[in-house]
Amino acid sequence: MNIKERKKYFYKNLLKQYAQTRDEKVLGHAKKLTKFLIENCAQPEEIVRTHIKALEELYPEFYKEAEPLLNFLLETMVYYGLSIEKYKTLQKKQLEIDNEIALASNVQQSLLATTIPTTSYLDIGVISVPANQMNGDYYHFITGEDDTIGVALADVIGKGIPAALCMSMIRYAMDSFPENIISPPEILRRLNHVVERNVDSNMFISMFYARYSIVNQTLVYSSAGHEPGLYYRAETNTFHSIKTKGLLLGVLPSVEYPQYEQHLNKDDMIILLTDGVTECRKEHQFKKRKELLKVIKRSMHLSAQQIVEKVYCHFEQRFDQQDDFTLIVMRKK
Amino acid sequence: MNLSIDIQEREHHSIIFVQGEVDVYTAEQLKKSLIPLTEETENLVEVNLDGVRYMDSTGLGILIGAWKSAKKHHSHLKLVQLNNRLMRLFKVTGLDQMMDIHPIKQGGNQYENV
Known part of the structure; x- marks a missing residue:
């Protein structure tokens, strides 16, 4: 199990804890976990998928009933994922342009x-x-x-x-x-x-x-x-x-x-x-x-x-x- | 950083009312409205700058471009209702000697000491 997989397993445990206790501290851990997943390039639909899988394992009855609606949410998240990908590409391009301008600026200064x-x-x-x-x-x-x-x-x-x-x-x-x-x-x-x-x-x-x-x-x-x-x-x-x-x-x-x-x-x-x-x-x-x-x-x-x-x-x-x-x-x- | 442009067209006479701030962000908008009017043959293009609160050198560049374009197409560019700040800009750059410009009519000393 790689680190991302381990974190997903951790997500399941957090969800279970929260369902039982409604403890604010668990929410704090969930926030930290999300931050880690985003930093490791997890797409929004991946997080939703983790959530659905955890529900399936923890509460199979509830999952059975809610499955179509959860899949609906998953589909909508795909577009958020695409949008984030586009943003990341633009961010990369912007960085390249900034570097080129910095280089041009140095050339200009010496000219x-x-x-x-x-x-x-x-x-x-x-x-x-x-x-x-x-x-x-x-x-x-x-x-x-x-x-x-x-x-x-x-x-x-x-x-x-x-x-x-x-x-x-x-x-x-x-x-x-x-x-x-x-x-x-x-x-x-x-x-x-x-x-x-x-x-x-x-x-x-x-x-x-x-x-x-x-x-x-x-x-x-x-x-x-x-x-x-x-x-x-x-x-x-x-x-x-x-x-x-x-x-x-x-x-x-x-x-x-x-x-x-x-x-x-x-x-x-x-x-x-x-x-x-x-x-x-x-x-x-x-x-x-x-x-x-x-x-x-x-x-x-x-x-x-x-x-x-x-x-x-x-x-x-x-x-x-x-x-x-x-x-x-x-x-x- | 808002610019509003209103154009009144008569036969061989266009009046363009410019309001707001002409700067690096809005200059293109002025260019798109103004230059086609100067490309008409034998047109008097009157630019009313009464509502211009601020204009930087990018805006000045557009007005010089419009003056050149009018000249090329046998039209005439006239700038009216320039406030003190704008008059100073035209005076410092030497453009007051060649362009047809008119300061705001009311008020006392229109030309401040530079």
């Missing part, structure tokens, strides 16, 4: 990997957390030979896996540009062309592209419909929205982007973000931007990396994060 520059001129902090497994936000740093540091921050209009795949294309388009193409308007103009031609007609990308010159201590930048960043002027202790004009990438085949400039003095900061930081279903975005400023003001004494982590912790505790979250802080040393 999009970038090194945050460590320089004596800028203190840079970055945090990028996807809402789900794959990130539709993308940031990239380029250290130029001409004493410049380039930074790109992009967000796909759309969510999930298609959005994340789209980012790999952006990365490779950027890598394929000749090295002398460094001006933000020119990079956005070229990327717009790539996205418009190659991406699904309902998928668009917002991007902020900036280049900081160590020699001039100036940041030049352009934006393709990206969530406005913030400029902190240390001298006056004030924050200013970085206002730009420029259309999302991928809407029109040919778009020109204006270039803007900001000179940075010691302790000035540039704060770049994606709309996942400020987007909120219930409240106006304006309120979350205010909250962002509040936390940054409180964390001024910390390093750029500590600031972005502080902001993320604060937002994670208070708001339900529904979109990918990326925040970059660059402070002039």
